[in-house]
Amino acid sequence: MSIPTPHNAAQKGDIARRVLMPGDPLRAKYIAETYLEDPVCFNTVRNMLGYTGTYHGQEISVMGAGMGMPSMGIYSYELFHFYDVDEIIRIGSAGALQDHVNVRDVVLAIGACTDSSYAHQYCLPGTFAPTADYGLLDKAVKKAHELKIPVHVGNVLSSDLFYNEDPAAAPAWRSMGVLCTEMECAALYMNAARAGKKALAILTISDHIFKKEALSAQERQTSFSQMMEIALGI
Ligand SMILES: O=P(O)(O)O[C@H]1O[C@H](CO)[C@@H](O)[C@H]1O
Numbered sequence: 256m257s258i259p260t261p262h263n264a265a266q267k268g269d270i271a272r273r274v275l276m277p278g279d280p281l282r283a284k285y286i287a288e289t290y291l292e293d294p295v296c297f298n299t300v301r302n303m304l305g306y307t308g309t310y311h312g313q314e315i316s317v318m319g320a321g322m323g324m325p326s327m328g329i330y331s332y333e334l335f336h337f338y339d340v341d342e343i344i345r346i347g348s349a350g351a352l353q354d355h356v357n358v359r360d361v362v363l364a365i366g367a368c369t370d371s372s373y374a375h376q377y378c379l380p381g382t383f384a385p386t387a388d389y390g391l392l393d394k395a396v397k398k399a400h401e402l403k404i405p406v407h408v409g410n411v412l413s414s415d416l417f418y419n420e421d422p423a424a425a426p427a428w429r430s431m432g433v434l435c436t437e438m439e440c441a442a443l444y445m446n447a448a449r450a451g452k453k454a455l456a457i458l459t460i461s462d463h464i465f466k467k468e469a470l471s472a473q474e475r476q477t478s479f480s481q482m483m484e485i486a487l488g489i
C-alpha cells in the first residue's frame with residue numbers, strides 16, 4: 256500500500272516514531288493542544304485527527320484510533336507498516352472487573368484476552384497471547400512509581416462488545432483474574448507482534464462493571480491526566 260492511505264492523509268515523515276493513541280479523536284486534539292509544543296495536524300480523514308509535535312524536545316505524535324478492534328486494527332497497521340512507526344501507546348478508558356480495581360485507577364496491560372476473531376487471520380495452530388512490549392511496560396511501571404501514581408499491572412479483556420447481553424461473560428473473565436474490559440488492546444498487540452514493533456496500553460478505569468460506579472466528566476479529566484503523565488514520561 257502506498258501512502259497516503261484511504262484512512263490517513265499523512266505523508267512520509269509527518270508522523271513520529273512513537274504515537275499515542277486514544278480512542279477518541281477529540282481527545283487526540285486535546286492532548287496535542289495541551290501537552291505538545293508546536294503540534295501540526297497530519298490527518299483529518301474521517302475526522303480521525305492526528306498531530307505531531309514535541310514533548311520536552313522529543314518528537315511525538317498523537318492520533319485517534321476509534322472504537323473497537325477493526326478500527327484500531329486499521330490505524331495501527333498503517334502506522335506500523337506504512338509510516339515507519341516503532342511504538343504505539345494506547346491511552347484509553349476501561350470498565351473494572353475486579354473488586355480491588357476502582358474507578359480512577361490506572362491499569363498497565365501486560366496482556367489482552369479477547370472474544371474477537373482477530374487472530375484467525377494468522378492461521379495459528381492454537382491460540383495467541385497478545386502481550387505488551389516488556390521494555391515499554393517496564394518503563395511505564397518505573398515512571399508510575401517515580402510519579403507516585405499507583406497502578407495495576409495485569410491482564411485485560413479486549414471485547415468486541417460494549418453492550419454484552421450474555422450475563423455470564425463478565426463474571427467468567429473476572430474469575431480468570433482479568434482486571435478490566437476495553438475494546439482495542441488485543442488488536443494493537445497483535446499488529447505490533449506481527450510487524451515486529453512495540454506496543455503498550457495504559458488504561459484509566461472509567462466505570463465498574465460490578466459495583467455500577469462511573470466517573471463524572473470532571474473526574475475523568477483528573478484521572479486521565481495521571482495516565483498522560485505516565486505515557487508522556489516513558
Ligand atoms: O476511551 P477509549 O480509548 O475510547 O476506550 C474505551 O472506550 C470506548 C467505549 O466507550 C472503547 O473504545 C473502549 O475501549
Ligand SMILES: O=c1cc[nH]c(=O)[nH]1
Binds near residue numbers: 348350436
Ligand atoms: O470498553 C469499555 C470501556 C469502558 N467501560 C466498559 O465497560 N467498557
